[in-house]
Amino acid sequence: MDLSNFREEYLKGQLHRKDLAANPFEQFQTWFDQALKAGIPEPNAFSLATANAQARPSLRTVLLKYFDETGFVFFTNYGSHKARDIEENPQVCMMLPWVMLERQVIIYGKAVKVSRTESLKYFLSRPKDSQLGAWVSQQSSVISGRTLLEMKLMEL
Ligand SMILES: Cc1cc2nc3c(=O)[nH]c(=O)nc-3n(C[C@H](O)[C@H](O)[C@H](O)COP(=O)(O)O)c2cc1C
Structure with a gap:
């Protein structure tokens, strides 16, 4: 399938250093408030990239x-x-894809566990x-089917 005709003109805004807050x-x-106001569905959904000790990358959506x-x-x-990737290598990257605003936010950092509390x-x-679902x-393991989860649920 040829997708080369999907073309957008990105005209919604400009990014100038002088308009940016000193504190990221x-x-x-500010940008999150704009995403909320724009009615972006699930504005708090982001892609989380991790890489294990062998630098094998993986990516998924989290909230x-x-x-x-x-x-x-x-x-x-x-x-x-x-979580296993992060145990091996805590360096992660997150990306919020606010395409409707012609904007994305990319954040690099080190993941740490929050307290048990x-x-x-x-x-x-x-x-x-x-x-109950959690x-x-x-998570991340292969199961034979939904019945298995329902059976586990009945055991609770
Ligand atoms: C919209 C959306 C939101 C999600 N939010 C979370 C979340 O907050 N935490 C989470 O562990 N998984 C969430 N998931 C599921 C993950 O994308 C992923 O399938 C799951 O965590 C297993 O990922 P892993 O095998 O890479 O660890 C979400 C999926 C979708 C589509």
Whole structure:
């Protein structure tokens, strides 16, 4: 399939150093507010790139749950592929694809675990169904089918 005719003119805005906040977190807050106002679906969804000890990259979508000057927080299963990559190599990259605004934000950094209290607080804040889903599913692992998850759920 030839996609060469998909062409957009990117005219929505310009990026000038003088318009940028000196503090990147402040700048991120401004852009996040603009993404919200623009009605971008799931503006907190971002691509998270990790690489294992052999530098094999992998990428997936996760949700940004909090941010402040100490960092950007997402939650995941510590047994997942991404978590295993991060154990081996904490350097990660995240990208928020706000294509509707003709904008993307790319952030490089080192991933660290939040405290158990913070993890637990988030877990308890989730709807019951999501809590149960997280409890029974072994993220990133292959399963024989949905029945297996339903059986695990019935054992709880
Ligand atoms: C819109 C969307 C949001 C997602 N949010 C999360 C999330 O916040 N945390 C998470 O662990 N997985 C999330 N996932 C699932 C991941 O993309 C991924 O499939 C899963 O975490 C396993 O990834 P891994 O095998 O690379 O570790 C989301 C998927 C989609 C499509």
